Amino acid sequence: MTTVLITGANRGIGLEFTTQYLARGYRVIATCRDLTQAQPLKALRAGIADLMMVELDASRGESIAALPHALKGEAIDIFINNAGVYGPRDSYFGKVQAQPWLDVFQVNTIAPLLLTQALMENLADGKDRKLVYLTSKMGSIADNGGGGHYVYRSSKTALNSVVKSLAVDLAEQGFVAAVLHPGWVQTDMGGPNALIDTRTSVSGMLKVIDGLAAEQTGGFFNYDGSALPW
Numbered sequence: 001m002t003t004v005l006i007t008g009a010n011r012g013i014g015l016e017f018t019t020q021y022l023a024r025g026y027r028v029i030a031t032c033r034d035l036t037q038a039q040p041l042k043a044l045r046a047g048i049a050d051l052m053m054v055e056l057d058a059s060r061g062e063s064i065a066a067l068p069h070a071l072k073g074e075a076i077d078i079f080i081n082n083a084g085v086y087g088p089r090d091s092y093f094g095k096v097q098a099q100p101w102l103d104v105f106q107v108n109t110i111a112p113l114l115l116t117q118a119l120m121e122n123l124a125d126g127k128d129r130k131l132v133y134l135t136s137k138m139g140s141i142a143d144n145g146g147g148g149h150y151v152y153r154s155s156k157t158a159l160n161s162v163v164k165s166l167a168v169d170l171a172e173q174g175f176v177a178a179v180l181h182p183g184w185v186q187t188d189m190g191g192p193n194a195l196i197d198t199r200t201s202v203s204g205m206l207k208v209i210d211g212l213a214a215e216q217t218g219g220f221f222n223y224d225g226s227a228l229p230w
């Protein structure tokens with residue numbers, strides 16, 4: 001059986017990843033910030049034994065450090081770092097402040113690496129050794145024709161850089177690490193005017209993840225599998 005760990009799994013893209021992997025018969029370890037608020041995940045668990053729910057707040061170092069203990073040595077085949085925040089919507093020139101920017105970096109950029117470090121033993125016991133990080137085309141420097149959005153853009157650009165180093169560092173151990181852009185998706189973050197629904201986004205990304213092999217490590221891919229410019 002394949003085991004997938006998905007962060008930020010109680011709504012949006014993370015909930016859809018959980019739904020689609022469970023439908024395939026995979027075991028899913030779904031993290032959310034607050035189990036008492038996890039009705040969407042609990043509704044999925046009805047009748048499904050292969051869904052484990054664990055609390056994780058990616059903004060808190062002690063929560064990240066506690067995660068491997070909660071997993072009790074369970075092997076993880078695919079890690080999907082999905083949890084993310086947009087931060088202040090008015091992060092335009094003249095409006096940017098340091099603390100909210102640092103808060104976004106903690107969740108979008110620093111936590112993904114700390115989580116990968118914390119889960120290394122579980123991941124090394126897995127057979128697939130796939131590491132997937134949800135980034136955004138807004139983090140592409142080459143694609144930035146609109147400016148602004150300093151906080152979110154820079155957090156995802158920095159995440160891309162982190163994952164590139166991870167891909168190089170872990171290649172010898174057989175890990176494949178990639179950043180995926182989910183498209184502009186109808187979620188709380190993407191808003192109602194976004195171009196695609198979570199089902200379209202996630203079914204595309206599942207195909208990309210299925211096809212990840214050594215040649216793709218360090219890549220930046222759209223949900224439809226096309227390569228994106230850095």
Ligand SMILES: NC(=O)c1ccc[n+]([C@@H]2O[C@H](COP(=O)([O-])OP(=O)(O)OC[C@H]3O[C@@H](n4cnc5c(N)ncnc54)[C@H](OP(=O)(O)O)[C@@H]3O)[C@@H](O)[C@H]2O)c1
Binds near residue numbers: 009058083135136187
């Ligand atoms: N939607 C888009 O158009 C779009 C486009 C490009 C990239 N993305 C990326 O795709 C990923 C998922 O986005 P989404 O649209 O599904 O966003 P969303 O609907 O806003 O959901 C965000 C998820 O991240 C979790 N999260 C936020 N802060 C967290 C923290 N400190 N610790 C742990 N979990 C935390 C949330 O948990 P709670 O429920 O507890 O708040 C929620 O599950 C993000 O990385 C985002 O940057 C989205």
